[in-house]
Amino acid sequence: MWFEIERDHSLPLSWQLHLQLKEKILKGMIVGGQRLPSTRSMAEQLGISRNTVVEVYEQMTAEGYLQTKLGAGTFVTDGILLDNFRLEKSVMTCNRKEEKSDYIDFRSGFPALASFPRMVWSKVAKDVYESSAADLFGYQEPQGSEELRQVIAAYLYRIRGIECDPASIIITSGATQAFQLVAKAIIEPGRVVYVEDPITKEIREILSGTGGSIHPIAVDKDGLTTNSLPRNIQHTILSVTPSHHFPLGAILPAQRRIELIQFAEETDSIILEDDYDSEFRYNGIPFSTLYSLAPHRVVYIGTFSKILSPALRIGYVIMPKHLINNAIQVKRYLDYHSPILNQVILARFIAKGHLEKHVNKMRKLYKGNRECLIRNLQKNFPEIRIIGSSSGLHIVAAFPGIEFNEKLLKVIKENGILIQGVERHAINKGKYANQLIFGYGNCNELEIIRGVALIKKILEGKM
Known part of the structure; x- marks a missing residue:
């Protein structure tokens, strides 16, 4: 019998044999009643090891594909045949060990993955796994770890001046789930949802996914244009990124923040404040939040994906007190609760001061990356206009006379650069076709220099 067993495959040898043997039986290549070779x-x-074959035979016998006859051997069960069955090639190929990507990664939203504090995190994790009570490994409350919620409340007070009750916090699996949670909790079909234009494409889709009626509001150099909000409507939702607009980087000034709160009060509306990377401000301290101005009107959404790692899948939402109970019920039905052990590890990590040390370290790294990126863009493209460079993990660059359409972006990717255009996130198309989003979190200065030079060659038609 011929089987393709690959030792360098990420699938275990036993699983490779199991899948292929099952395929041959279902396709009739090995017929019912046929005796299989002995395990040896x-x-x-x-x-391969005999134990591996024994494991596969026993598993397939338990599933009913094989039968063991004492003293006679192992046989294929009669009647196991499925017309047109074929094993999807992706099952055996998608898990192959991939070579490290050679792409220069200018995608936004990625922190410096290689700088994750593995040693410190692993020490905290080891202590949590070894010292935690047994009930920590069981089901928990939908709101998430009380320990983490208390730590987050204290952390936000220190770094953002937010005063909130830990009982108003819900731990989520990242900011994406936080938006899903809020959308399901407060956006009923037909409810008007005002969003910045441009806005993260995924968030727009989440907010409209529960039936919300999306209405774009233009963004200028100071963020959401509050004078564009209509005053003849009640009970709306507004989604904003006041501390660092994505993708244009605008910071909403105090006057517009007040106007936004006044609009919410006058129209009995709720504001969704996405504060996704406010820790990384390079001139001065982070701006205060909308939540601090009107806790009863603002839903505050934060994440640790940009600060630490997207792989942790930990975010949080602070709900106004009159909305918290419904949001907890929604969270229960979404996934009951987010993975609890990483929550406790994160709580101890923050409580011991490791997070703030990491943020301070990364702020210096990202500031160097940002300066290197701007310097090289201006050197290679003297006419370029840099937008939104005071904070965050990305900037926007406007290239006069260039249109970054799908064809050109495909050429850029084919030449080894991962990057997005602003136009992808625009609702009203056509205004941002000459602008690229340069994320600088997950690349070093050498990659930045190479990447900018490569883009210049592509735009000059030399690639």
């Missing part, structure tokens, strides 16, 4: 013989043919 099969192992010798394939050059």
Whole structure:
């Protein structure tokens, strides 16, 4: 019997044999009643451990594909045939070990993945796994770890001046789930939802996914144009990124913040404040939040994906007190609760001061990356206009006379650069076709220099 067993495949040898043997049986290549080679013989043919073959035979016997007859051997069960069955090639190929990507990664939203504090995190994790009570490994409350909620409340007070009750916080699996949670909790079909234009494409889709009626509001150099909000409507939702607009980087000034709160009060509306990377401000301290101005009107959404790692999948939402109970019920039905052990590890990580040390370290790294990026863009493209460079993990660059359409962006990717255009996130198309979003969090200065030079060659038609 011929089987393709690959030792360098990420799938275990036993699973490779199991999948292929099952396929041959279902397709009738090995017919019912046929005797299979002994486990010893099969192992010798394939050059694998006999225990591996025993494991596969036992598993497939338990599933009913095989039958063992005492003293006679192992046989294929009669009647196991499925017309037109074929094993999807992706099952055996998608898990192959991939070579490290050679792409220069200018995608926004990615922190410096190689700088994750692995040693410190692993020490905290080891302590949590070894010292935690047994009930921590069971089901928890939908709101998430009380310990983490208390730590987040204290942390936000220190770094953002936010005063909130830990009982108003819900831990989520990242900011994406936080938006899903809020959308399901407060956006009923037909409810008007005002969003910045441009806005993250995924967030727009989430907010409209529960039936919200999306209405774009233009953004200028100071953020959301509050004078564009209509006053003849009640009970709306407004989604804003006041501390660092995505993708244009605008910071909403105090006057517009007050106007936004006044609009919410006058129209009995709720504001969704996405504060996704406010820790990384390079001139002065972070701006105060809308939540601090009107806790009863603002839903505050934060995440640790940009600060630490997207892989942790930990975000949080602070709900106004009159909305918290409904949001907790929604969270219960979404996934009952987000993974609890990482929550406790994060709580201890923050409480011991490790997070603030990490943020301070990364702020210096990102500031150097930002300066290197701007310097090289201006050197290679003297006419370029840099937008939104005072904070965050990305800038926007406007290239006069260039249109970054799908064809050109495909050429850029084919030449080894991952990057997005602002136009992708625009609702009203056509205004941002000459602008690229340069994320500088997950690349070093050498990659930045190479990447900018490569883009210049592409735009000059030399690639």
